[in-house]
Amino acid sequence: MPVKLSKKYLQNFIREDEYASISHQIAAAHTLLENRSGAGNDFLGWLDLPVNYDKEEFARIQAAAKRIRESCDVLVVIGIGGSYLGARAAIEFLNSPFYNQLRKPGTPEILFCGNNISGDYLNDIIAMCGDRDICVNVISKSGTTTEPAVAFRYFRDYLIKKYGADGAKQRIFATTDKARGTLKELSDREGYETFVIPDDVGGRYSVLTAVGLLPIAVAGCDIKRLMQGAADARAAYSVPDMTKNDAYLYAAIRNILYNKGYSMELMVCYEPRFREMNEWIKQLYGESEGKDNKGLFPASVIFSTDLHSLGQYVQDGRRQMFETVVTIDKPVSEFIIPEEKENFDGLNFLAGKPMSYVNRKAFEGTLLAHTEEGHVPNVIVSIDKADEYELGYLIYFFEKTTAVSGYVLGINPFDQPGVESYKRNMFALLGKPGYEDLKKELEARL
Numbered sequence: 001m002p003v004k005l006s007k008k009y010l011q012n013f014i015r016e017d018e019y020a021s022i023s024h025q026i027a028a029a030h031t032l033l034e035n036r037s038g039a040g041n042d043f044l045g046w047l048d049l050p051v052n053y054d055k056e057e058f059a060r061i062q063a064a065a066k067r068i069r070e071s072c073d074v075l076v077v078i079g080i081g082g083s084y085l086g087a088r089a090a091i092e093f094l095n096s097p098f099y100n101q102l103r104k105p106g107t108p109e110i111l112f113c114g115n116n117i118s119g120d121y122l123n124d125i126i127a128m129c130g131d132r133d134i135c136v137n138v139i140s141k142s143g144t145t146t147e148p149a150v151a152f153r154y155f156r157d158y159l160i161k162k163y164g165a166d167g168a169k170q171r172i173f174a175t176t177d178k179a180r181g182t183l184k185e186l187s188d189r190e191g192y193e194t195f196v197i198p199d200d201v202g203g204r205y206s207v208l209t210a211v212g213l214l215p216i217a218v219a220g221c222d223i224k225r226l227m228q229g230a231a232d233a234r235a236a237y238s239v240p241d242m243t244k245n246d247a248y249l250y251a252a253i254r255n256i257l258y259n260k261g262y263s264m265e266l267m268v269c270y271e272p273r274f275r276e277m278n279e280w281i282k283q284l285y286g287e288s289e290g291k292d293n294k295g296l297f298p299a300s301v302i303f304s305t306d307l308h309s310l311g312q313y314v315q316d317g318r319r320q321m322f323e324t325v326v327t328i329d330k331p332v333s334e335f336i337i338p339e340e341k342e343n344f345d346g347l348n349f350l351a352g353k354p355m356s357y358v359n360r361k362a363f364e365g366t367l368l369a370h371t372e373e374g375h376v377p378n379v380i381v382s383i384d385k386a387d388e389y390e391l392g393y394l395i396y397f398f399e400k401t402t403a404v405s406g407y408v409l410g411i412n413p414f415d416q417p418g419v420e421s422y423k424r425n426m427f428a429l430l431g432k433p434g435y436e437d438l439k440k441e442l443e444a445r446l
């Protein structure tokens, strides 16, 4: 199995009989998913996506990616939440956290915007584009989300001014609903090439649709291998028995620990290329499970970097978290620690050793310190290497875990009603027509 799960370091925290006790809840969650009879069952398109995707659109994605690579220096990806996190995570994981500096020949820089409301940030993106040739991939299922809509307003106008209406048309790619919404209407009217976010796939489960696939393909990654990894994971994680299904075992572990009072899950990786994957996982977990006053709070760190900041808290602070450590067993490249004649830093005992070996020992040392002295339960999720196949597998592993965890927790893992509250208040405070009464009420409370 490309994704391996170890519960070895949980033995002081979870008894064997506790796994047996929760197994019937896992089996019930499996049945809800398989029969499509649970809460949010109209958002289960992601389940079969790796084998049941639109092949004609997939070919168009590959062709569009090629055209984008050939016609621009910079691809600006506009989207927020589920409409950008997966693409960014995959691109950095598969290439480097320095993708833009170290990208493969023939691939454009990729800049992400429309994911905040900071004018400073948008101005920085515009400055980085300079007068280079750009293409835009605007991604929004609703087409009305404020953050991407504001950024798209600017870039659409800029492209029309720079390339003319016909030229702009060749450079704007819209990923949106198949039939509805302002972005779809505009795209049809203007003749932009469009890609579909399926009705039955929510934003945070959409990385394996055009939402993620187009930017990932532009970055030169093999999206067929990505889908193959996810397809193989789909087969592996459809087995009902949690002793033979690591996605279900992980869901069981998360719920057992949650019920024992662990309120936070800290995602840990020792490779900086995983930083944006952590962000993707945090959205997947947080937006899926944080409702009805329930749910693990997902947090993340990159070690050893954060051992020098949050490491103190993990070791000695309030006991409320468990760690899920994702290990990548083979590095993409190796760095051998050099010999130093004077040995001024006393590190010659490491000379000639690969950095990955030192990183592994840092992981092992931390694992023992956190579990045995710090009493922090550790779940280990291992993959062999950072490639498209293993990433596709891993993405499906986390998605399946989330769905089953959510059902065991007793919530709907596919909606996000809480996200609307801030939007309603923001629109009212900004004076959006139709919100006049709420504006008065909120201003009086501020």
Ligand code: PA5
Pocket (backbone or CB within 6 Å): 080, 081, 082, 083, 139, 140, 141, 142, 143, 144, 145, 148, 202, 203, 204, 205, 287, 416
């Ligand atoms: O996961 C989700 O559903 C959200 O994060 C959305 O993707 C995000 O709010 C963006 O929405 P939209 O794609 O409609 O612009």
